[in-house]
Amino acid sequence: MNPNLKVNIGKLNLKNPVLVASGTFGYAEEFKDFIDLKKLGAIVTKTITLNPRKGNPPPRTCETPAGMLNSIGLENPGIEGFLKEKLPFLKKLGVPIIVSIASEGGQEEFITLAKRLDKIKEISAIELNISCPNIKESARLISQDAKTTYKVVKAARSVTRKTLITKLSPNVTDIAEIALAAERAGSDAVSLVNTLAGMSINVKTGKPKIAAIAGGLSGPAIRPVAVRMVWEVYQKIKIPVIGMGGIIDTESALEFLIAGASAVSIGTANFINPRSTAEIISGLRDYIIQNKISDINELVGSLRV
Numbered sequence: 001m002n003p004n005l006k007v008n009i010g011k012l013n014l015k016n017p018v019l020v021a022s023g024t025f026g027y028a029e030e031f032k033d034f035i036d037l038k039k040l041g042a043i044v045t046k047t048i049t050l051n052p053r054k055g056n057p058p059p060r061t062c063e064t065p066a067g068m069l070n071s072i073g074l075e076n077p078g079i080e081g082f083l084k085e086k087l088p089f090l091k092k093l094g095v096p097i098i099v100s101i102a103s104e105g106g107q108e109e110f111i112t113l114a115k116r117l118d119k120i121k122e123i124s125a126i127e128l129n130i131s132c133p134n135i136k137e138s139a140r141l142i143s144q145d146a147k148t149t150y151k152v153v154k155a156a157r158s159v160t161r162k163t164l165i166t167k168l169s170p171n172v173t174d175i176a177e178i179a180l181a182a183e184r185a186g187s188d189a190v191s192l193v194n195t196l197a198g199m200s201i202n203v204k205t206g207k208p209k210i211a212a213i214a215g216g217l218s219g220p221a222i223r224p225v226a227v228r229m230v231w232e233v234y235q236k237i238k239i240p241v242i243g244m245g246g247i248i249d250t251e252s253a254l255e256f257l258i259a260g261a262s263a264v265s266i267g268t269a270n271f272i273n274p275r276s277t278a279e280i281i282s283g284l285r286d287y288i289i290q291n292k293i294s295d296i297n298e299l300v301g302s303l304r305v
């Protein structure tokens with residue numbers, strides 16, 4: 001039996017549904033000694049901005065029960081640095097490259113970045129990171145408001161024909177409402193979730209464990225929240241969902257597929273076991289063979305209620 005692991009996200013045809021989550025896999029070169037990068041469904045880059053950013057002062061991460069807190073602050077070489085220093089390695093891989101972008105200000109920066117990336121044929125898709133806890137338009141994240149989400153996605157949509165993915169924040173009351181706004185504005189897919197707002201304190205010193213005081217919580221600790229959000233969004237929208245949040249093995253990846261994700265991204269698990277992605281890809285193949293499922297897409301949203 002040769003089961004189908006291929007999935008479609010917008011115009012992208014992926015050989016399997018396993019991606020890496022932005023910011024947890026660098027620009028892929030960092031992982032070349034651990035796994036065969038060519039086996040990945042797609043690679044999502046660390047978020048880039050127009051100008052280089054140094055990120056937040058250390059400490060920027062700390063461990064928490066079943067997870068971690070981070071406040072990296074979007075350290076990145078800026079778009080020109082990315083194109084010059086990072087893209088040459090990525091484009092040789094023959095794996096779809098999804099470039100994550102964010103704005104340090106309003107929607108203009110998203111337009112500039114999307115326009116620039118649209119011209120580069122080796123880039124397969126653009127992920128709009130409108131959910132980074134460190135980049136805020138007014139007091140809120142773009143993805144905490146349906147109208148602002150619509151406006152930013154629509155603006156990016158107007159300058160690129162590449163597959164457009166909108167990354168959503170779990171720090172909202174109704175994530176399906178935000179996903180619907182992204183869909184209406186022309187997004188080809190949504191990815192969820194980004195990190196949950198969190199905070200951790202060193203009681204010996206009375207100080208916060210990370211310098212930014214609060215940060216983003218990720219890892220298995222957030223998985224039930226993320227699975228619930230994927231399920232809620234899946235029921236409301238027609239475009240594909242890319243699910244993430246605490247996936248560490250085949251079983252946790254399956255939870256997301258069954259809840260309605262067409263593909264999954266592996267994030268924090270890369271820091272614990274840099275081979276997680278490869279193990280999950282072969283684990284998913286074994287699972288569908290054992291369960292006599294000919295096409296992995298049959299699992300998507302197959303939750304029995």
Ligand SMILES: Cc1cc2nc3c(=O)[nH]c(=O)nc-3n(C[C@H](O)[C@H](O)[C@H](O)COP(=O)(O)O)c2cc1C
Nearest residue numbers: 021022023047070129193194218219245246267268
């Ligand atoms: C150290 C670190 C850096 C991250 N940087 C980014 C980023 O640059 N852009 C982004 O969209 N998400 C970023 N994320 C969020 C992840 O892509 C992912 O949405 C989140 O961690 C949940 O998945 P996980 O629990 O599997 O890690 C980062 C997460 C971590 C832990």
